[in-house]
Amino acid sequence: MQTPIDLVGTNKVVEKTLSNAAGAVIGMLARELDMAGARPLVGLTALGVTTPAVQKIISRLEAGGRDGVVFHAKTTVLDRLVEAGMIDGIIDITTFEYVPMTLYPPEYIARLVGSPEERRERLRGAAEMGLPQVLAPGGLDMHVFPGTGIEAVPEEFRERAWTMHGPYIVLARTSAEELEKVGARIAEAMNAARGAIKMVIPLRGFSDASREGAPLFDPRADRAFIDAVKEALEDKGRVVEVDCHINDDAFAERMVSEFNAVFRGGR
DSSP: OOOSSOOOSOOHHHHHHHHHHHHHHHHHTSOOOOOTTOOOEEEEEEOGGGHHHHHHHHHHHHHTTOEEEEEESOOHHHHHHHHTTOOSEEEEOBOTTHHHHHHOOHHHHHHHHSSOOOOOOTTHHHHHHTOOEEEOBTTTTEEEEESSSGGGSOGGGTTSOEEESSSSEEEEEOOHHHHHHHHHHHHHHHHHOSSOEEEEEETTOSSGGGSTTSTTOOHHHHHHHHHHHHHHOSOGGGEEEESSOTTSHHHHHHHHHHHHHHHHTOO
8 A cells, every 4th residue: 555655653644554554454354255145136228218117027037036237338347247147137228238239449439438449259258158148239329429410420321310429428329231241240259158148029119219109119120120130039939029129027037037047057
């Protein structure tokens, strides 16, 4: 621990520094918790536009004797916990991350978010370890840009349907052609999974911004995604279509039902 002053004599700054250092050492020596009796831990992915679905799923998981841990937008930390053996299953309800990973070159992502984006395969560890997984297309209906209006997004997106998510985030609709590419990539990842895996698809919208009557509502683009996934999947039975919106109670029920089925199969 770096001291803010030279350790010459004693005074209240030296005493506070040494006290902090001692406390840090004591904390690092604390006995690890016994995790033998812990409930199974399920990793979930979320965005604000899918938060109602995530909350409903977590309450149902808890009622069934499992705990949920939620990761916002990206799966970098979830990947690490999977590799560390902390995660027992995954409900990847918000696969939004596939949009930039599939459609944007690294330099374009850097321009949008201000930092380089590592090109990686999300949840590869879960696939290789055979973790039970259930996916949904949450957030695939949008590009997400910082800004206070459509004039803040790149010019090539300004003719798209769009809406605001809060005062500083612009959502622009993904096209059918883009979703075909995203669907093919997700199917490729599902084909490579060693464990039981399914995708549950809501037919009435992939996020709160694309339910019927909302600005990003586009059933034709959604169907292009569904068809692309089915075409590229080796096992067509891994896709389940549900006639509801992603944030409806019925969708949460079906997601948990499908997860229970794959979870019982184990790794």
